[in-house]
Structures are given as structure tokens and as C-alpha cells.
Amino acid sequence: MRMIRSLVxxxxxxxxxxxxxxxxxxxxxxDGQARLEALDTRAYADKGEAIExxxxxxxxxxxxxxxxxxxxxxxxxxxxxxxxxxLENRGRHWPVADALTGEALGEMSRRELDRIGINNALRGRLxxxxxxxxxxxxxxxxxxxxxxxxxxxxxxxxxAPLEDVLEAEGDPEVRRLLAQGLAIHRLERGxxxxxxxxxxxxNPEARAAxxxxxxxxxxxxxxxxxxALADIEQKLRLNRGLETLYFGLSLGSVLVLAAIxxxxxxxxMGVINMAHGELMMLGAYTTWAMQQLLPGQPGLALLLAIPAxxxxxxxxxxxxxxxxxxxxxxxxxxxxxxxxxxSLILQQLVRTVISPLNRTVVTPEWMSGSLMINEGLSLTLxxxxxxxxxxxxxxxxxxxxxxxxxxxxVRAVTQNRAMARAMGIRATRVDILTFALGSGVAGLAxxxxxxxxxxxxxxxxxxxxxxxxxxxxxxxxxxxxxLVAGLSLGVINQVLEPWAGAVLAKxxxxxxxxxxxxxxxxxxxxxxxxxxxG
Amino acid sequence: xxxxxxxxxxxxxxxxxxxxxxxxxxxxxxxxxKVGILHSLSGTMAISETVLKETVEMLIAQQNAExxxxxxxxxxxxxxxxxxxxxxxxxxxxxxAQQEVDVIFGNWTSVSRKSVLPVVEELNGLLFYPVQYEGExxxxxxxxxGAAPNQQAIPxxxxxxxxxxxxxxxxAGTDYVYPRTTNKILEAYLKGHGVGEADIMINYTxxxxxxxxxxxxxxxxxxxEGKKTAVVSTINGDANVPFYxxxxxxxxxxxxxxxxxxxxxxxxxxxxxTAPLVGHLAAWNYFMSVDTDANYDFIDAWIEYxxxxxxxxxxxxxxxxxxxxxxxxxxxxxxTTEVDAVKEAIIGVSxxxxxxxxxxxxxxHHITKPVLIGEIQDNGQFSIVWETPSTVAGDAWSDYLxxxxxxISDWRAPMSCGxxxxxxxxxxxxxxxxxxxx
Numbered sequence: 001m002r003m004i005r006s007l008v009x010x011x012x013x014x015x016x017x018x019x020x021x022x023x024x025x026x027x028x029x030x031d032g033q034a035r036l037e038a039l040d041t042r043a044y045a046d047k048g049e050a051i052e053x054x055x056x057x058x059x060x061x062x063x064x065x066x067x068x069x070x071x072x073x074x075x076x077x078x079x080x081x082x083x084x085x086x087l088e089n090r091g092r093h094w095p096v097a098d099a100l101t102g103e104a105l106g107e108m109s110r111r112e113l114d115r116i117g118i119n120n121a122l123r124g125r126l127x128x129x130x131x132x133x134x135x136x137x138x139x140x141x142x143x144x145x146x147x148x149x150x151x152x153x154x155x156x157x158x159x160a161p162l163e164d165v166l167e168a169e170g171d172p173e174v175r176r177l178l179a180q181g182l183a184i185h186r187l188e189r190g191x192x193x194x195x196x197x198x199x200x201x202x203n204p205e206a207r208a209a210x211x212x213x214x215x216x217x218x219x220x221x222x223x224x225x226x227x228a229l230a231d232i233e234q235k236l237r238l239n240r241g242l243e244t245l246y247f248g249l250s251l252g253s254v255l256v257l258a259a260i261x262x263x264x265x266x267x268x269m270g271v272i273n274m275a276h277g278e279l280m281m282l283g284a285y286t287t288w289a290m291q292q293l294l295p296g297q298p299g300l301a302l303l304l305a306i307p308a309x310x311x312x313x314x315x316x317x318x319x320x321x322x323x324x325x326x327x328x329x330x331x332x333x334x335x336x337x338x339x340x341x342x343s344l345i346l347q348q349l350v351r352t353v354i355s356p357l358n359r360t361v362v363t364p365e366w367m368s369g370s371l372m373i374n375e376g377l378s379l380t381l382x383x384x385x386x387x388x389x390x391x392x393x394x395x396x397x398x399x400x401x402x403x404x405x406x407x408x409x410v411r412a413v414t415q416n417r418a419m420a421r422a423m424g425i426r427a428t429r430v431d432i433l434t435f436a437l438g439s440g441v442a443g444l445a446x447x448x449x450x451x452x453x454x455x456x457x458x459x460x461x462x463x464x465x466x467x468x469x470x471x472x473x474x475x476x477x478x479x480x481x482x483l484v485a486g487l488s489l490g491v492i493n494q495v496l497e498p499w500a501g502a503v504l505a506k507x508x509x510x511x512x513x514x515x516x517x518x519x520x521x522x523x524x525x526x527x528x529x530x531x532x533x534g
Numbered sequence: 535x536x537x538x539x540x541x542x543x544x545x546x547x548x549x550x551x552x553x554x555x556x557x558x559x560x561x562x563x564x565x566x567x568k569v570g571i572l573h574s575l576s577g578t579m580a581i582s583e584t585v586l587k588e589t590v591e592m593l594i595a596q597q598n599a600e601x602x603x604x605x606x607x608x609x610x611x612x613x614x615x616x617x618x619x620x621x622x623x624x625x626x627x628x629x630x631a632q633q634e635v636d637v638i639f640g641n642w643t644s645v646s647r648k649s650v651l652p653v654v655e656e657l658n659g660l661l662f663y664p665v666q667y668e669g670e671x672x673x674x675x676x677x678x679x680g681a682a683p684n685q686q687a688i689p690x691x692x693x694x695x696x697x698x699x700x701x702x703x704x705x706a707g708t709d710y711v712y713p714r715t716t717n718k719i720l721e722a723y724l725k726g727h728g729v730g731e732a733d734i735m736i737n738y739t740x741x742x743x744x745x746x747x748x749x750x751x752x753x754x755x756x757x758x759e760g761k762k763t764a765v766v767s768t769i770n771g772d773a774n775v776p777f778y779x780x781x782x783x784x785x786x787x788x789x790x791x792x793x794x795x796x797x798x799x800x801x802x803x804x805x806x807x808t809a810p811l812v813g814h815l816a817a818w819n820y821f822m823s824v825d826t827d828a829n830y831d832f833i834d835a836w837i838e839y840x841x842x843x844x845x846x847x848x849x850x851x852x853x854x855x856x857x858x859x860x861x862x863x864x865x866x867x868x869x870t871t872e873v874d875a876v877k878e879a880i881i882g883v884s885x886x887x888x889x890x891x892x893x894x895x896x897x898x899h900h901i902t903k904p905v906l907i908g909e910i911q912d913n914g915q916f917s918i919v920w921e922t923p924s925t926v927a928g929d930a931w932s933d934y935l936x937x938x939x940x941x942i943s944d945w946r947a948p949m950s951c952g953x954x955x956x957x958x959x960x961x962x963x964x965x966x967x968x969x970x971x972x
Contacts, residue, residue, distance in 0.1 A: 071812075089913045090913050091843060110823075115825075115917065117917060119909060119920075120789050120792055120909065123813055124789035127789065204758040208760045210760070211758070212759075212760025348576055351576060351580055356580035357584075357804060357805065358772070358802075362807050368783060380747070380783035380784060381783065382783060455805070456581060456772065457580075457581075461742075493745075494745075497748045502743060503709050503739065
């Protein structure tokens with residue numbers, strides 16, 4: 001989002017500036033050098049002034065310089081004192097271009113360059129400087145973004161130009177945001193009349209300004225602000241409830257994804273596979289590998305990783321089944337120990353072959369940021385996608401189990417192995433395929449987790465206990481049980497967390513499950529019939 | 535003992551054969567100096583500790599290329615304690631009793647150091663510990679080359695309070711001894727500077743916590759009450775990635791609510807897409823982006839040693855760099871690798887660090903360090919925005935905790951005490967209270 005936004009900004013402003021100041025283009029060279037010199041100072045206060053002078057200069061290169069400065073890419077060659085813009089700052093040798101002429105200068109090393117430093121306060125100031133420029137672009141979306149950026153950042157110098165902009169603005173949303181921004185500024189200066197303009201706003205900046213005003217010395221202002229705040233709190237309560245529910249469903253969807261593969265291998269086949277977490281890890285590493293193969297296209301790589309992750313994990317699952325589990329049929333304790341060994345081997349294998357360090361998996365643009373429902377409530381996109389993905393995987397799995405021949409055979413073999421074989425079903429083949437399916441789904445979970453958490457050798461360990469918990473709670477052998485159990489455990493956890501703390505919430509959930517299992521040993525949805533007894 | 539002497543005989547044989555055959559100069563027959571490396575190469579901590587093992591190996595190779603120490607070559611003895619705390623003690627015993635190493639470089643987590651401590655003290659070894667830690671400890675046999683709280687946490691809070699104007703504080707940490715002790719110190723320090731109870735929010739999460747939605751949302755609500763808010767994070771290791779991701783996704787900008795972290799360095803950032811994190815802070819005593827020739831030389835050597843063009847350096851690596859050179863200098867000064875002599879010689883030894891200054895070993899076995907505050911950039915590096923005007927000496931016993939503020943540590947004769955109580959005038963006072971405070 002951010003990159004697109006800044007790109008759009010950059011393009012529009014270049015157009016605007018180029019139209020506005022064609023005459024300045026020719027003569028600016030010496031001035032440019034002098035203005036950049038002014039930026040190259042140790043004191044941040046002087047630097048702030050230099051930025052303002054630069055923004056006011058109307059130099060067409062202003063935006064390029066300010067953006068480079070904001071990213072820490074405006075640098076100076078130590079020997080010649082020449083100002084350069086670093087084009088790409090990864091690795092040790094960076095391609096650079098001359099800041100004044102834009103001419104490419106080849107590669108320079110970090111040793112030769114001196115950075116023009118910038119800190120958070122300056123960055124905030126720069127952002128509002130750029131936002132004011134952006135309010136004049138044509139695209140209404142970009143103007144809204146700019147106006148939103150300005151909330152809580154308006155200072156005295158900006159009031160006059162912003163009022164002019166507000167006068168000319170046609171888009172109602174931009175007008176509303178600008179009016180709010182100006183009202184926040186007036187409130188900060190102590191004008192009680194501004195409270196009215198902010199009443200009912202769910203925006204955090206507006207709320208922050210009102211809270212500050214509620215503590216002010218002036219009794220009228222304090223009273224008006226407290227009244228408006230109480231009103232806002234009322235509205236926020238519903239928001240908070242919805243937010244907690246979303247957090248819970250999102251955590252639940254992760255649990256479901258992690259557990260659903262296990263629900264097949266453990267629930268349906270009865271194999272305790274401690275290496276289940278490592279199959280997820282393989283899925284996550286597949287995502288990383290795909291992104292390495294397709295540099296610059298993280299989104300496409302992620303989509304391709306879905307089938308690839310499934311295949312890799314399924315193949316690994318087949319190898320585990322053929323290599324270990326088939327020899328230990330009906331000996332759950334030995335299976336547990338052997339697969340635990342396999343999980344350690346897989347972890348160490350990844351550490352030795354790839355690296356003990358976490359790998360970076362990039363989140364594609366369309367998955368970062370959040371979806372704004374209203375100003376006080378937004379849903380994070382990556383988790384929204386994972387929630388949808390979990391439901392899709394679940395639906396797909398239900399289809400396979402209910403509507404395909406494989407599903408039929410699996411159900412037949414698990415209900416009565418001897419009878420199924422007598423009917424001509426090759427039980428061994430079904431075992432392999434079922435295990436491959438369960439493992440493949442674990443791989444899918446890994447692909448999804450790569451967007452939420454670390455991709456490293458320990459990824460699987462963190463989820464294996466939770467997965468078993470969900471399957472047992474939901475009722476062994478029941479996919480619906482796994483879905484309901486995962487989602488409800490997620491919600492319970494998130495409801496408990498705000499008042500119990502993360503550590504205690506986890507413990508409470510475990511205690512709850514223990515008590516529940518005491519009462520109903522077969523979980524939420526116990527399997528019925530004779531098969532369940534055997 | 536039997537297996538070790540048995541394993542030694544072939545080497546004697548080889549050495550005598552060598553001297554017979556080649557008639558090498560006398561010093562070649564001396565045994566190499568053994569340097570033990572006690573870092574996890576497998577298990578959860580391998581992510582952080584593997585590079586430290588390689589750092590020490592590189593330093594040994596460099597020292598050998600310069601002719602070794604006292605005319606003898608150095609030899610690394612590597613063991614793998616596998617992130618298993620009791621195994622650390624066993625491996626330390628193996629290094630000291632069987633391998634008879636002259637010095638050990640090792641440990642990351644405080645709990646592993648506590649597990650090794652009685653062994654190094656019993657067998658009179660030397661341990662160089664390179665990681666920032668919670669303080670409240672000073673052992674005769676351990677040299678702490680990482681930061682004590684007054685060399686990292688306190689200056690970082692000072693920076694936020696004075697330069698950024700923060701008035702509300704979230705202290706978020708992983709639930710174990712380092713964050714709990716650090717936060718206790720910080721809480722006392724903040725209250726001492728007039729911050730009210732209501733303006734401090736403390737939050738602990740389990741190891742490897744991955745679902746930060748609720749906590750980030752709480753921080754957001756806590757921060758929208760009209761006072762500048764900052765998060766002081768002692769969140770450990772792996773849990774940081776999902777935490778920062780959630781911050782980015784919920785739109786918490788560093789310009790609104792900055793997060794200053796004490797456990798996030800260049801190594802941790804290699805696992806994160808840093809674009810949404812630009813501007814969040816970290817406090818360390820070294821950053822890879824430090825602009826000195828010594829640092830560039832170190833980075834070049836490291837990249838050449840690892841063969842990875844994208845390899846990064848970090849603060850604990852610099853701590854090992856300093857510790858190794860201090861030890862080498864002390865051995866040169868003492869003229870022997872004998873533990874008691876080195877222990878005495880090393881106090882007051884001063885060697886160049888990588889940030890353009892000098893690090894000196896203090897009598898309390900902590901060292902002097904500059905404190906740097908860096909902001910995360912989009913390429914996974916830090917840009918330094920502030921640093922202490924001079925180096926800060928590590929304080930073993932915090933001045934802000936009851937029971938610890940009266941303690942000092944001085945291992946020089948005649949005091950030779952790690953926890954001298956200046957009020958009661960006795961050695962060993964206050965230990966019990968501090969232990970219970972943890």
C-alpha cells in the first residue's frame with residue numbers, strides 16, 4: 001500500500017511541479033547544491049529549517065530529494081562532497097545517481113558514503129510537508145490519504161494554506177478529514193468551539209486530542225471534551241466487541257489450519273504424528289523457496305506456493321508413512337516416539353542445509369495493511385485472507401471426504417479395516433493416500449503461516465501442541481468438530497486475553513479443556529457407532 | 535580421565551615424530567592454547583548463537599595469522615549445548631575438566647549462564663559472556679562484555695523521555711528473568727522521574743508468542759489518550775516478527791508510537807520484511823551501520839569468512855570481538871594463559887571497539903561501552919540517531935532496585951568481592967533479597 005501510495009504521490013507531484021515551474025529548471029544548479037549543503041548538518045533543528053526552505057524553494061527536484069532523505073537514501077560522497085541518491089541500498093555496493101543532475105554514477109560502497117541522517121520527528125514533519133503538496137493532486141483517493149495523514153499533524157504554519165485548500169476542495173470525504181484535522185489543531189490551542197467539530201469521531205487522533213483537552217485547566221473546555229469523549233467511548237464499545245470477535249476468529253482459523261491435517265492423520269487414521277508441525281514448516285519453506293525463484297513477484301510466488309507446498313509436504317508425508325509409520329501400526333507409543341525423532345531430524349536438516357536463521361518471506365502488497373470498516377475499526381488484511389483460506393481448505397477437505405471415491409474408501413477403511421479389505425479396497429494404498437492428504441494440508445497451513453509468523457526451523461514446534469489440543473477437544477475423527485473447536489478456542493482465548501494477560505489466558509484455556517475432557521472424554525462431537533468403540 | 539589421556543598419546547607421538555623428522559624450532563612443540571566455544575548450534579537458540587561461534591572461530595583464525603599468542607597457536611574447541619540449559623553445565627565441565635581449555639566464550643540466555651556459573655567457579659575457568667543481560671550478578675570467573683541495564687535500557691528511556699518527549703510507557707516483554715528484571719528497574723526509574731502509575735502499562739507474553747492482535751490493539755488504545763506514548767520492548771527472539779508485522783498491519787506508525795527494542799538487532803531483522811517498521815528504534819552498543827574504518831574492516835573480514843555477501847554483523851559479535859582482544863591482551867600482559875594471572879591482568883585492559891573508541895575492563899568485570907540509539911531502515915539496517923557523549927561503565931548491581939542499590943563489585947585485591955554491601959560493610963550482603971526480587 002505504502003509503496004503504491006508514495007509512487008502515486010511522486011508521479012502526480014512531478015507532473016504538478018513540472019507544470020508549475022518550468023523556468024526554474026535551467027538555472028537551479030548552484031542553488032540546489034547550496035540547499036543540499038544546508039541539509040548536511042548534525043543538528044536536527046537546523047535540518048528541519050533546511051527542509052522547510054527547500055520545500056518553499058519550488059525547485060522541481062524537491063520531491064525527489066525529500067523522498068530520498070526520508071528513506072535515508074540521500075547521501076554524500078566523502079571524498080568529493082558530491083550529493084548522491086542511492087537507488088538500491090541492499091548489500092554492500094550500492095548503485096547511485098547524482099542528486100543534482102540525476103546522472104547514474106555506477107556503484108559505490110558504504111565506506112565511501114556519508115548519510116544525511118533523519119529521525120522520527122523529522123520524518124513526521126517531512127510526511128506532513130509532502131501531504132500538503134499532495135492535497136493539490138487530481139486523484140481524490142490520494143487526496144484522502146494525504147488528508148488522513150495530516151490528522152493530528154497540523155501546525156500553526158499550515159493552517160492558512162490548508163484553509164485555502166479546504167475552500168477549493170470538492171470531495172466531501174477530503175473536506176471532512178481536513179475539517180477534522182484543523183479542528184484538532186484548534187482544540188490543541190484550547191478553543192472549546194472545536195469540540196463540536198470532533199464530536200462522534202472515532203478517529204484515534206481526534207480521541208487523543210479530546211483526552212488531552214479533557215485534562216486542561218479551562219473548566220469549560222474540559223467539560224465539553226469529557227462529554228464528547230464519553231459519547232465516543234459509547235460508540236467504541238461495540239467496535240471493541242467486534243474487534244475481539246475478529247481477533248478470536250482469526251486466531252481460531254490459524255488453529256483450524258494447523259489442526260485440520262492432523263484431524264485426518266490422527267483423527268481418521270489414528271496415527272500420532274509428532275512431525276506434523278515440521279510438515280507445516282516444509283510448507284512455509286516452500287513459500288520462501290518460491291519467492292526466491294520468482295524475485296520481485298511475491299504475490300505470484302505465494303499463489304504458486306499453495307500447490308507446491310501441498311505437494312512437498314504430501315511427498316514428505318508419504319516418505320514418513322512408508323519409512324516409519326507402516327512398521328509401527330497399532331503401536332501408538334512407538335509411533336509417537338519415532339515421529340518425534342523424525343521431527344527433530346527434519347528441524348536439524350533445515351538448520352544444516354538452509355540456515356538456522358529465520359528466512360524472510362515477503363508479504364505481497366495486496367495482503368498488507370488493513371481493511372477499514374469505520375474509523376475506529378479496521379481488519380488486518382493478512383489475517384482476513386488466512387481466515388478465508390482456512391475456510392476454503394476446510395470446505396475442500398469436506399468435499400474430498402464426502403464426495404470422492406478416496407473419501408469413501410478412507411471412511412470404509414477407518415470404520416472396519418478387515419471388512420473394507422474383503423470388499424476389495426487396497427487398505428495400504430488408502431493409508432498412503434490419506435497420510436499424503438493430511439500431510440499436504442499441513443503444508444497448506446505452512447504456506448498460510450508464512451504470512452503471519454517466522455519462517456524458521458522452530459515453526460512447527462510452536463503449533464504441534466495446539467493442534468493436538470484442537471483435535472482432541474473437537475472430537476477425534478470429526479472434521480466439523482475440529483472447525484468448531486478451533487474457532488471457539490480462538491475466540492475464548494482472545495476474550496480472556498485482555499483481562500487475564502497472554503500467559504494466563506493460555507493456561508486458562510488448557511485448564512478448561514482438561515475439565516471438558518473429564519466430562520466428555522470424546523470431545524465436542526464424539527464419533528458414534530461400533531467403530532468408535534474399537 | 536582415562537579416555538582423555540588415551541586420546542592425548544597419539545598427539546604426543548605425532549609431535550615427537552614431527553620434531554624428529556623436521557627438526558622444527560623449539561616453540562612448535564608447545565601445545566596450542568585452547569579456546570572453548572560454548573554456543574548452541576542446534577535447538578531454538580541456534581538462530582542467535584551459531585554466528586557467535588563462527589565469530590570466535592574467525593577471531594582465532596585472525597590471531598593465528600598474526601602469529602598466535604605468546605608464540606603459540608590458538609585452537610578452537612567447539613561443543614554444542616543444544617539450547618538445553620542443564621547441558622550447558624555439562625558441556626562447560628567437559629571443556630574445563632577434560633579438554634582443559636584456557637578460556638571459554640559462550641552462552642546467550644541468562645538461564646544458560648546461571649547454569650554454567652557454578653561450574654566455572656568450581657573449576658576456576660574464564661567465561662566471556664557477550665550478550666546484554668539484566669545485571670544483578672558479578673562472578674569472579676565471568677567477564678560480561680554485553681550491556682548491563684544501565685548501558686542499554688536506561689539510556690534508551692532517557693532518550694525517549696528527553697528527546698522525543700514520551701510521557702506514557704508500555705513495557706512489553708517475554709515472560710522470563712531478563713525482561714522481568716529489566717522492567718522492574720525501568721518501572722522504578724520511570725516512577726523516580728515523576729511518571730504516574732496510570733501512565734505505565736506492563737505486559738508479558740509467553741516465549742514464541744505469535745498472536746499479537748489483542749495486545750497491539752490495547753497499545754493503540756493506550757496510546758490514544760493525548761500523551762506521547764512509546765513501547766519499550768524486551769520481547770525476545772522469534773516473537774518479534776509477528777509483533778512487528780501486527781504493528782505494521784494495524785497501522786501503528788513509528789512517528790505516532792515508537793517501539794524501542796533491546797533484543798532486536800540486524801540478525802533478527804534478516805527474518806523480517808522491514809518496510810513497515812521504518813523508524814522503530816533499538817538501543818545497542820554497536821550497529822552494523824557504524825561509520826568507522828575498524829567496523830568496515832570487521833564487516834569485510836566477516837563477509838569473507840562466511841562467504842555470504844549478505845551476512846550481517848550485530849552487537850553480541852562486537853562484544854566477542856572486544857572480549858577476545860581483551861583476553862589476548864591480558865594473556866600478553868600476564869605472559870601466561872594461567873587463569874588467576876589473566877584474571878588479575880585483565881582489569882584495566884583497554885582495547886579498541888568497533889565504534890571508534892576504546893573499551894576498558896572495569897574491576898566489576900563489566901566493560902565500558904557507548905550507547906547508541908538506531909532507527910530501523912527499509913534495508914534491515916539501523917540509522918544512528920543518538921549516542922551517549924562518552925562511554926558508560928557497566929553497573930553490575932542496579933541503583934534502582936531495593937536490595938541491590940547498596941551493592942558494589944570489585945574483584946581487585948584487597949576487596950575481591952562481587953557483592954560488597956556498602957551499608958553493612960560486608961561481602962555477600964543482600965544476595966537473598968535480590969534473588970527473591972527476581
